[in-house]
Amino acid sequence: MDEGVFYISRGDPADKNLNSCFALSSSIHNSKSFQSFRQCCCNRNCFVFINGFQKKDSKLIVACSQRALLHVYSFGKESPDQKFPIPEELTCLTSTNDSSGKPWLLAGGSKSGKVYIWELSSGYLLQVKAIHYQAVSCINFTDNCDFLISGGLDSRIAIYKTFDLINIISNSISNGGSNNDEEEKSIKPYAIFTDHTLPVTDIVLTKGLTNDIKIYSISKDCTIRCYHLITKKILTTFVATSPVESITLDSSERSLYLGFESGLIRQVPLYQVNKINSTLEKIGGNNKIININDDPDLQYTFLNHKGYEVTSLALSLDGTYLISGDSKGRIFISDVITKQVLKNLKELSSGISGIFQFTLDESENSVFAEISLKDKQKNQLPVLKRVLVGEKDLQKHDVYIKLNQNYFETEIEFELKNFINTTANEELVFSNFTNIDSMTKITTSDTDDSSKVKDLEEQLQAMKKGYTELRSIHEDLFSEYSKLLSETKK
């Protein structure tokens, strides 16, 4: 078991061939480094892992900056495995699995404010929807894949039901078969939040049942807003002293971690002690406004990145280590309690644009060594289409599947006791549990037998006779022949 972190940079705009762009991954707890990726850089929120990290079918998809291109990386190979041209440059990217855990949809927001949704098993472009008035800065699916939430530079947060967006068959029926503008108009957002006054820079979602999901959004307007997804209400507004650039949330919602332009990282505890009854209480709710004032005692402040904008944040699996990246390309692992830096990972050539934390089993550590090139070719993603799926395509709807559903029972290891028991049970087939130990035989009567024997004896005698006759004839002939032969020789 190991825990690692993948980090990627923005890339150098001068380096057009992306030769100096690398994305790296290494362990949080030791000096081990995992896979690195060449020509791999992107804007913030512009990469996504399909099927997790370093598994047999894992893929990394990166939306290239300033290009309408997606790079797909497989594990075991540094350079891009597949390249997909797309309709326009994407400014954010996300994916979701279906309820069975199979990779399902890939969604990206573009500079023009449109959101593109592809089906990963077929490559079909299922939906193109203009959601924002300016570029989409962040996009996310809820864990149960029911909602798609996007934030834009137009300072809005839009929420759509995934089902509404991809329900193209019913939509086209309701629109008389057309799958165009009319249909697009008919899809209404689940909610639009317009509380932010400046561009939304990132959003994070809490985990749990759909009823419990909360959205934390950060913006250039120095506020962090918390919304309840189902009730569509704002719960809490946190007001910071400067624009918030990055955010991460403790998985059990105990603290928020905010990265600022100044290089400070601020921990905001989400529980406090009630002064009256001395019990812990969750802060916020009921549209409360909470000021995040400066922290003179540095109890809640990380100072590791000072002077450089904190561009990306992530937490370790147990929530005790904070992984932070800055605009210089540095990446630190700090202890959330002591605020000390425990480790600094290999620096990248340009600002960090994304961090992804993952865990690995022992078996997964060497998985990419086992994957042959042929396997990788067989495992490629279907080509992502550039045009919206048409009616004819839908009639066929060719999806790519893997035949790996094993219904055979798993092989049981040999165990002597079980083997003996099974043998004893099987032996019963040969047992006789009745007291009767006799056998019914169908035999012919003696008279029949004797007559048969007599018949056979007669036949035998006849044959013997015939045989002796034949033999004597043969001997005669042979002697005749030998005589003739000796005469001709003479």
Place this chain on the structure above:
Amino acid sequence: MSSIKSILTLIENPQQRDLPFIIENIYYHFNTFSKTDQDHLCSRVTNLLKTYHLFNNFYGIKLIHVLLVMRSNGYVLSNYSKKFFINILKVLNNIKNFNNGGNNEQIKLVLKTSMDCFKALAKQIQGKPALTREVLTPNLPNYVSVLIDLISISPFEILKNLFQFLISNTSIFKPFQVKFKTKLLELLALQNFNKSIPLELKQITCECFVVLNFITEKESMPEVYYQNFINLIMEIKSVLLLYENFIDSESIFSDLQLKLPSSNSFTSIFPFLDIDVNDPKSILLVNERLDILLQLITSYYNSFLESKSYMFKLPLGYIVSLGDILSSFNLNVIKFKRSFYASQELSFFLNKSINDLQHKSIYLLSSLPKKFGGDLLMYLTPILVDLDFCIPTTNTKSVLKIDNDKILEMEDFIVDILICATSYLSLTDNYGDHSVINKLIQAALVLSKDRLPQSLNDVENSSSGNNKKRKKNGNGNGISNSSTSDLIFTNNSSLKKIPSKTIIALNNFFIQILSSSFSTNTVRSQISRYTILELLRNREQLAQYIKLGVTGNDENVMMESLLKLLKISLLFPQGTSGNILPFVSQILGSEDEFFSLFINPRLPPLPVKVNVLAEEKEVNFVSGDDESDEEEEKEEEVEEFSEKKRKIEEPLINEVSFTEDKSSKDNIPEVAENYYAEKEVDKYADEVFTIPSNDSLKAGKELKEDISKLAKVEDVIPIKSVETQIIESTVDDNDREDEGSDFEMPEIDVNTDDDEDEPMDT
């Protein structure tokens, strides 16, 4: 020495009672025997296979199995594996040649034992190239050939073995491809395939057939797979078009033409059907053919080919369209051609045949969600409409109502529909169109109600004939919609029990309805009523199930679904009605952790700075020599702190209650709880991950440098924060002398004041 002699004697004259004894002895003591004795034993065992006696064969094969799997089996493997394999083959050949209808059970057993033994042998040889070359490669074709010949004796076991060969040793299979295909076709074409052959055998036969047709194509496997599938769809289409002769429905057949692929020439698997209208029963041949073909369709996406990591393309749209077309064969809306109404027998068989198509549609649609998951979501509405369409309805006074009597009559079919609908609804929690599945919900509610036996039911129907109000509320065959307490305390002995399969299906369906956002209050209250009744009926079994866990039988599956339904009812409450928490807490509050947590909610443990003192000490050590006085003070504080901390921890460890003393209550239970929880987390993290040790000192230095530099950066020096105040609120007045220091006491120690000594003194 004596043991080997006795074993050899016993083997010479095999008796049933001796086998376990010999197996155990061989397994544990074989390596203690001399080489001569080992050879002797092995040849005796081999001799058992040379006889024509089935028991001796069985005996010998079992002993070979043990010899192959025992520890340190190198000698046996290298010297005897070939001999053993050849002799097992001889046994199989004997069965093949002399199988004259003797004791079939014994033959089957010897066959199964042989196959198990071969599996063990293959497993032992795996990864040993020399042995593979010597033993497996020359004999495997013979083995496969014999197994194919013996399919008729034990088809399921043999096909299972052959299927594994097919996917793992494809090249060996090539010479037998035609022979195997013929045997499979024989199996598939058996009369009444759908009825007389068990489902597992049907599945494995179809999977073998499907896989055999494309796996041998090394280069173009995915292409052949796709083409075969399209051919199969076209064959099904051609079979369905036969109904055009009997039915007057343009829409169905135009759909069939438009939605499914068509080609003038496609290779069909089976010969043309011969339907004779004068022999009405022959119409059912269509259903039998469709049954095989649909089984083949499902085999295309359910086969297991892990070793071949190809991605196969499959036209999902065609499969869904096929399901849609099959479900549209509904007797409520289609009409037969006039000429066929004349013959009662013919219309009876036509009815039967068309009814069966809906069952097939449900079968086909049910097989999809598990494999295709989210890809089906775009078809969700049409599929749910199809399922809803299958619910029987009556048209009284131009109002369409569900037919309660028919629903109970067709319970199995309705349950299948509900299972299918559940699998589709589970694809999303946010399906918002309530109207689409209204009939499904109504049908489920009808099934969820207790049924009266037919005789009582008739009486009730006649007595309540004039009672309009009652009629409005109650469903024909259900009991009236009385209050929950009425139902609990009535003598329900005359009620007919709901079958467990129905209950499982209903529970799972209701779970989906409750967790989705569209269910109405009326529906929810009816589901709550059903849930409470089920809870009360099964309270003891449920408590026992929670204690003992799953064992896999039907009742436990029922309990599992009921428990999940209870949990979902609690997790997704809507409106004020139907809150089942009091019921659940009363009955199961102390049994299940989930319910306990629901009644006693708690907050997540917060991270606490537990090691702060040690770290501060370390930082001080690194930072300054000139602050020795302050350091001494700190040391004193540390000692004082640890003393106080010890005083707090002792009672905590000894589980002393804090509730008696109000002064000690201040925040201690929470903080203490958190403290231990965090400790646990740390401990866990230490166990799971290996943390580099030398980084911490370096990090301490860096932090100290940062702090010292920070003093120079004026911008960073902030004003007092809200959170600081909160923490300060827990700090006692006695600690105010520390306020001037940069290194304040952490929150853990602030409660360890003199107050804490009081309970100790008392």
